[in-house]
């Protein structure tokens with residue numbers, strides 16, 4: 394044997410088709426109306442799974458963006474410098490429609506299955522690189538709020554819809570395509586936006602805004618939806634980087650956050666100094682206006698978390714198929730098999746759930762029941778899927794042993810990325826409060842959603858009992874203390890229902906048996922999964938080569 398020969402290691406997990414190798418994704422797309430686009434999605438999965446795309450993602454994260462606040466003479470620049478790999482990823486994703494493919498030119502929703510098809514692409518891209526998805530999510534979601542201001546929407550939509558990424562710091566009307574960000578969070582309050590101190594005074598054709606934002610991601614976007622206190626109360630505004638007369642607007646970036654993960658994405662602290670902005674929606678209805686956007690960003694948080702879990706799982710299964718320990722491939726060792734099967738079940742469940750939720754968004758404008766389903770389940774899905782990611786990725790990392798802990802394996806980046814989706818766009822408790830709010834405000838609609846879930850899960854183990862727990866918790870006098878338990882069950886019921894539609898009864902019941910009837914512990918590999926069930930789950934998770 395040569396001294397430099399490498400034995401018993403898995404080959405690099407690159408040049409894989411992210412769609413064709415993922416049976417749960419294919420089934421979830423088909424079950425939610427996207428079957429006819431399978432061939433386009435397969436081409437997309439092949440492209441994004443190439444070694445070149447993995448490498449772009451590595452480079453974009455190794456070379457984090459930098460703030461260039463001033464030039465040599467002390468004049469403000471307020472520019473963010475990114476590695477070329479980041480710009481390449483943006484070009485690809487904008488070109489694929491991730492920023493706007495679910496909209497029409499007039500800011501009304503595109504026909505089904507636009508959401509499901511975008512969700513499938515978003516899920517695949519998230520497996521490769523998540524940081525650059527932040528401005529794409531915000532651009533996509535901001536249209537939901539912008540649509541309230543027809544005149545503004547008509548002007549901006551052609552640039553949003555263009556599918557051309559233009560990184561230049563220029564006024565939006567000179568650019569081939571634009572992206573939009575969002576600034577709500579201030580030092581004294583993120584969740585509690587009513588404590589916002591940023592002020593807006595009517596000025597000319599718009600408002601002059603002064604104040605600060607403690608987190609404002611993707612600061613190189615061309616305009617931002619921001620909340621500020623106008624004379625009539627907390628109001629939503631659109632603040633462009635350039636004023637209508639072409640002068641640079643008063644957005645002064647203070648610094649970029651030094652974050653646990655999400656390193657290819659820039660997240661800024663910013664002061665607004667008499668910054669020009671247009672009002673979006675009525676004065677005093679800022680939360681109402683921006684909530685339209687937030688529902689969509691929450692959907693994306695859940696899709697991205699499902700995507701990064703899927704990549705971690707794929708790496709684990711791939712490695713276990715090649716690595717031999719005690720004369721057997723790891724994937725054949727009974728205990729490892731249970732771990733991989735349990736992880737496969739969790740990831741398949743998350744995938745089915747987010748695709749089913751995307752379907753609700755697709756149908757919401759034509760079907761009030763689906764609108765109610767999206768309203769009630771979006772925070773529950775965001776809560777459960779995003780909270781699941783760190784545990785799944787940590788366990789998948791362990792399947793690779795020491796290699797998993799090493800930066801080049803990709804698992805550390807996925808692991809660092811995992812918590813942020815649970816924190817931003819509303820943290821765990823806030824999601825549960827939002828579910829309670831939806832139940833409280835639209836009691837009859839919520840009851841109908843629960844009834845539909847009960848029907849869809851009627852023949853699944855433990856579903857009936859879970860349903861009773863959820864109903865009881867939601868009708869309690871003081872439901873907050875038990876809200877996490879109730880929302881957890883609600884999300885599990887919705888998952889079992891989604892699995893029944895995409896993966897079939899056997900897998901849906903396996904999920905229900907291990908997650909509803911026998912409460913799953915915090916550790917993967919503890920579910921009772923028969924050998925034949927394990928084989929099926931793992932083969933579905935990553936098609937054998």
Ligand SMILES: Cc1cc2nc3c(=O)[nH]c(=O)nc-3n(C[C@H](O)[C@H](O)[C@H](O)COP(=O)(O)OP(=O)(O)OC[C@H]3O[C@@H](n4cnc5c(N)ncnc54)[C@H](O)[C@@H]3O)c2cc1C
Pocket residue numbers: 574575576577578581582583584585608609610611652655660813816817818819820821822823826
């Ligand atoms: C990397 C990153 C990028 C970000 N980018 C942006 C951006 O672009 N734009 C933007 O506006 N914001 C952004 N944020 C901010 C993010 O949305 C907030 O941090 C998040 O919403 C939580 O708000 P907070 O930090 O003020 O925490 P708080 O609101 O103080 O919450 C702290 C904790 O208390 C819990 N909590 C809050 N209220 C209750 C309650 N009533 N009962 C029980 N528990 C409660 C929360 O769940 C949370 O766990 C970003 C954050 C991060 C980490």
